[in-house]
Amino acid sequence: MTALPYMLEARDITKVYRSEAGDIMPLKGVSVELAPGELTLLMGPSGSGKTTLLSILGCILSPTSGTLNIAGYSTAGLSAEGMADLRRRHVGFVFQSYNLVPTLTALENVMLALDLRGASRSEAPDLAWEALAAVRLSHRAHVMPSKLSGGEKQRVSIARALAGAPSVILADEPTAALDSENGQAVMALLAEVAKGTRRAVLVVTHDHRTLKYGDRMIRIEDGRIASRARRRAQPGEDTVFAPAA
Amino acid sequence: MQTTADSASVALPGQPMPIRKGSTRLPMVPKLAYRNLFHDRLGLIVTVVGIVFSVVLVAVQFGLYLGSENRIAAMFDHAEGDLWVVPLGTKSFDDPAMLTGRERHSVLSTPGVASVQELAVGFVNWRKPKGGSTAALLVGSDITQSTGLPWDITDGSVRGLAAPSAVAIDSTYFQELGVGGIGDRAEVNNMEVTVQAVTKGIRSFTTLPYVFTTLATGRTLLGASADQSSYTLVKAAPGTSIDDLRSALAKRLPDVEILTHAEFRKRSLDYWLFETGAGAALIAGAVLGIIVGMVIVAQTLYASTKDHLNEFATLRALGASAGYINKVILIQAILSAVIGYVLGMMLSLLVIWAAEDSTLLIVMTPNLALMLLALTVGMCVLAALCAIFKVIRIDPAVVFSR
Numbered sequence: 001m002t003a004l005p006y007m008l009e010a011r012d013i014t015k016v017y018r019s020e021a022g023d024i025m026p027l028k029g030v031s032v033e034l035a036p037g038e039l040t041l042l043m044g045p046s047g048s049g050k051t052t053l054l055s056i057l058g059c060i061l062s063p064t065s066g067t068l069n070i071a072g073y074s075t076a077g078l079s080a081e082g083m084a085d086l087r088r089r090h091v092g093f094v095f096q097s098y099n100l101v102p103t104l105t106a107l108e109n110v111m112l113a114l115d116l117r118g119a120s121r122s123e124a125p126d127l128a129w130e131a132l133a134a135v136r137l138s139h140r141a142h143v144m145p146s147k148l149s150g151g152e153k154q155r156v157s158i159a160r161a162l163a164g165a166p167s168v169i170l171a172d173e174p175t176a177a178l179d180s181e182n183g184q185a186v187m188a189l190l191a192e193v194a195k196g197t198r199r200a201v202l203v204v205t206h207d208h209r210t211l212k213y214g215d216r217m218i219r220i221e222d223g224r225i226a227s228r229a230r231r232r233a234q235p236g237e238d239t240v241f242a243p244a245a
Numbered sequence: 246m247q248t249t250a251d252s253a254s255v256a257l258p259g260q261p262m263p264i265r266k267g268s269t270r271l272p273m274v275p276k277l278a279y280r281n282l283f284h285d286r287l288g289l290i291v292t293v294v295g296i297v298f299s300v301v302l303v304a305v306q307f308g309l310y311l312g313s314e315n316r317i318a319a320m321f322d323h324a325e326g327d328l329w330v331v332p333l334g335t336k337s338f339d340d341p342a343m344l345t346g347r348e349r350h351s352v353l354s355t356p357g358v359a360s361v362q363e364l365a366v367g368f369v370n371w372r373k374p375k376g377g378s379t380a381a382l383l384v385g386s387d388i389t390q391s392t393g394l395p396w397d398i399t400d401g402s403v404r405g406l407a408a409p410s411a412v413a414i415d416s417t418y419f420q421e422l423g424v425g426g427i428g429d430r431a432e433v434n435n436m437e438v439t440v441q442a443v444t445k446g447i448r449s450f451t452t453l454p455y456v457f458t459t460l461a462t463g464r465t466l467l468g469a470s471a472d473q474s475s476y477t478l479v480k481a482a483p484g485t486s487i488d489d490l491r492s493a494l495a496k497r498l499p500d501v502e503i504l505t506h507a508e509f510r511k512r513s514l515d516y517w518l519f520e521t522g523a524g525a526a527l528i529a530g531a532v533l534g535i536i537v538g539m540v541i542v543a544q545t546l547y548a549s550t551k552d553h554l555n556e557f558a559t560l561r562a563l564g565a566s567a568g569y570i571n572k573v574i575l576i577q578a579i580l581s582a583v584i585g586y587v588l589g590m591m592l593s594l595l596v597i598w599a600a601e602d603s604t605l606l607i608v609m610t611p612n613l614a615l616m617l618l619a620l621t622v623g624m625c626v627l628a629a630l631c632a633i634f635k636v637i638r639i640d641p642a643v644v645f646s647r
Contacts, residue, residue: 054645055645058562060562060641060642060645061642084561084566085564085566088563088565089564093563099555099556099562099644101277102556103284104277108273108276111273113563115273115274116563116564121272172645
């Protein structure tokens with residue numbers, strides 16, 4: 001099987017919200033590609049269109065125009081249930097507020113994602129334990145979210161996104177609710193996920209301390225791509241991004 | 246930091262996780278429903294109290310309806326006959342008038358008649374031995390034939406009624422009739438009677454106590470002539486067509502009505518349950534119980550769903566189908582229904598047990614219990630629709646705006 005050059009490929013994405021007060025256009029022809037094994041940072045000021053873009057890339061919103069391919073599948077003409085099916089099979093999410101189900105333990109939260117992806121009763125527990133082990137939280141598997149720290153909750157959220165092996169992981173401000181130490185740990189984990197599992201990882205962030213974990217950086221302003229850059233520095237060196245070709 | 250992330254995935258990027266066909270699914274939907282339900286204990290208590298209230302109300306109302314049916318039909322279920330000769334315009338067994346007295350001979354001379362029994366039925370004034378009086382319904386039957394009346398005798402015997410002015414009454418009405426058992430005396434229409442038999446559980450729908458006696462004593466106490474009766478029960482000879490016999494009797498007796506056993510039974514039931522509005526009131530009470538229960542369950546399920554809306558939005562964002570989320574809500578509703586039903590039935594059986602020796606007859610049958618279970622589950626599932634309508638309108642994009 002030929003490896004796909006991009007796990008996610010969005011071309012000329014626009015989004016228009018129509019209202020009586022006038023049209024609002026948060027995205028004006030945005031193109032994004034996410035390659036396997038890379039962690040891409042999406043940065044930009046508030047209101048620049050990051051969240052709308054993330055929603056479209058995650059098949060939660062449909063673009064007004066433009067094309068989106070995830071793992072080789074086009075979203076063109078998909079119904080709401082078809083979009084749900086595509087994101088269930090190919091997209092993992094990490095949310096700023098973790099969005100864990102408070103009535104389920106850490107392990108059960110991961111198993112819930114596996115259940116959504118159709119895992120069987122026999123394989124799901126092993127896969128859930130593996131995902132928790134990957135984020136080094138096996139010892140907290142049976143703890144309810146209310147008893148976990150912010151960093152632990154975000155690690156469970158990453159384990160949930162990892163479970164079921166999605167092609168793309170989309171993270172929305174994953175460090176915003178965490179202190180510096182936990183934020184760094186979560187970013188390091190996401191970078192490991194990208195490299196170790198050959199997933200494409202996109203992280204929306206305001207936090208400049210996360211720069212050192214990115215392989216690429218995309219800046220979005222006023223609904224357009226303002227710049228693209230690729231890491232030049234080697235690991236351990238000061239972060240240097242050079243304009244992408 | 247040493248990486249361990251690669252241990253978490255088995256599928257290649259671009260390939261969804263393989264689903265093993267035919268494998269058993271995880272029980273996550275019922276688990277989530279159960280946890281959501283029990284997470285909000287107060288909400289659960291309110292829901293269950295609403296369902297219990299509804300189940301008890303519906304069980305008691307339908308139980309009373311069935312009890313009323315049993316009471317109204319009791320005479321028909323114990324008297325033996327294929328056709329009833331009744332005065333024109335008779336609305337029910339408890340609405341007696343007297344026939345002219347020539348009916349018995351006309352019936353007996355009709356071909357196809359095997360036997361005839363007469364019943365003298367009428368309202369009487371029962372004067373209590375210690376003063377005071379009350380109305381009662383006297384039923385006089387030929388105890389030498391197997392009329393089936395009275396039944397369920399717990400003290401004394403039918404033969405005891407052969408004694409002069411002997412009567413049988415039900416123990417339920419001891420207090421109302423001012424007597425305490427065998428040998429006690431009272432007056433019926435100013436004539437002395439003696440209690441010679443006691444029955445258990447023969448209660449009338451109209452709440453007037455039944456007083457059983459022989460046909461002869463009944464005629465005397467009702468002031469009827471020696472050949473008069475209220476009803477003439479006709480038993481057809483084997484092989485005789487009931488319809489043909491009915492036509493033949495109608496020709497001979499144009500001033501009375503000839504009803505089949507089933508017709509008179511139904512006429513009595515229809516009169517008391519529907520023409521008087523008593524049955525409609527019981528059914529209306531049951532419907533009210535269902536509505537109240539449904540509103541309470543709908544309200545609490547809706548509130549619970551609103552509380553968990555962000556989780557449902559997260560599930561939707563993670564790719565859960567609408568059906569997956571609807572299942573969670575429906576299972577919550579069904580769990581609530583089962584818990585409420587079990588507690589409600591226990592309370593209903595307690596109420597029925599407590600009413601056993603009272604003048605209220607509440608009946609619980611296996612069919613009614615099954616119908617109540619179906620009704621409770623149906624009510625809760627319908628109530629869940631409000632919550633489902635709320636959930637299907639969730640925009641999963643809200644997960645990014647929190």
